[in-house]
Amino acid sequence: MSPAEVAQIIAIAAAAIAAGAVALLIIVFRRMQQLQHDQKLILGPKGVSSDIIAYVGGLSGRIDRLRDDIETLSLEARDHEVRIDGCVSRIGMVRFDAYHDLGGRQSTAIGLLNAKDDGIVVTTVVSRDFSRMYVKVIKEGQSDVPLAPEEEEALEQARARGNAPFTLRPRPAPADKEAVEEAAATPLVDSVDEERLSLERENRRRRRQGLPPLDVLPARDDLGWPDLDSGRSYEELEPLEPLEPLQADEGYSMQPAVGGNGARESNPTRRRDEEPDPFDEL
Known part of the structure; x- marks a missing residue:
């Protein structure tokens, strides 16, 4: 190469x-x-x-x-x-009719709870004559006093963390056709307990006067007024017993005394009792 x-x-x-x-x-x-x-x-x-x-x-x-x-x-x-656990975070409310003679669900039971199941239940009872409010303390889900069914329902709603809707408790209604017909055929007056209404009115009157309530309504004579519901007229009522004539006290002498000029003078003198007077020894 x-x-x-x-x-x-x-x-x-x-x-x-x-x-x-x-x-x-x-x-x-x-x-x-x-x-x-x-x-x-x-x-x-x-x-x-x-x-x-x-x-x-x-x-x-x-x-x-x-x-x-x-x-x-x-x-x-x-x-x-x-801090949030101690705040009110659960609310339940039930509206109801406390008395059958008042509608509109004006009475309410409101449950207010926190995350620890501590809180209060505020109940407002509305009537035609008065309105009252009750507050009950809830500690760890338990009340210090017995609760009404509406208050229990309000607490159940509050324990559900507000997921349960507010309740409007309707009045009891017949469930079937026969019950509806029976309710329609029954007069409204017969379904009202007049004795219980009279007892409630009397207890309200006694509360206003500071008297204790009654469990049973006594006779009208014991309450201080005549029995006007007996259906009898005033002519048929028994006459009152006549009063006894006023008698002169036997401890007085009604004989007139004669004065110095011959005129009669009224000088009633009281007789002494036979028992000794304890003030005589003083």
Whole structure:
């Protein structure tokens, strides 16, 4: 092989090596550009010229401060949760008719509870003559005094976290056709308990006068007025017994006394009792 051929082979090999180096340089340059782009995303615009170790140290400090802030927020959130648990968050209400002679569901029972089942029940009873309000304390779901059915229903609604709708308790109605016909055929007057109504009116009158209530309505004569519901006229009523004539007190002497001029004078003198007077010994 001549020296010219050897030189040609060496030149070709050198050109190939140079081309490979150029290609490798291009690849490395592209890779460095990608790394610089990623570094800018992490370290910021000045991350290329800053120390990455110092940046990691500052980042660790930021993480520690964030951890402290999160713990503080957690404690505050727990404190707010305790406060919220003590607030009224459950409400139940039942509207009903306390008395059959008054409609409109004006009486209400409202249950107010918190997350611990502590609260109160406020009941308002409305009548034609008066309106009363009762408040009962609820502790851990239990009342200190017995509850009415409407109050129990209001508490059940409150325990359901407000998911149960407010209740309007209707009046009892017949369920079938026979009951409807029977109710329509029955006069309204016969279905009213007149004795119970009279007892309620009498107890209201006694409460206004400060007297104790009655369990059973006594006779009209015992209450201080005549029996006007007997159906008899005034002519048929028994006459009253005549009063006895007024008798003179036997302890007085009604004989007139004669004065010095002969005129009669009325001088009633009271007779002494045969028993000795205890004041005579004083």
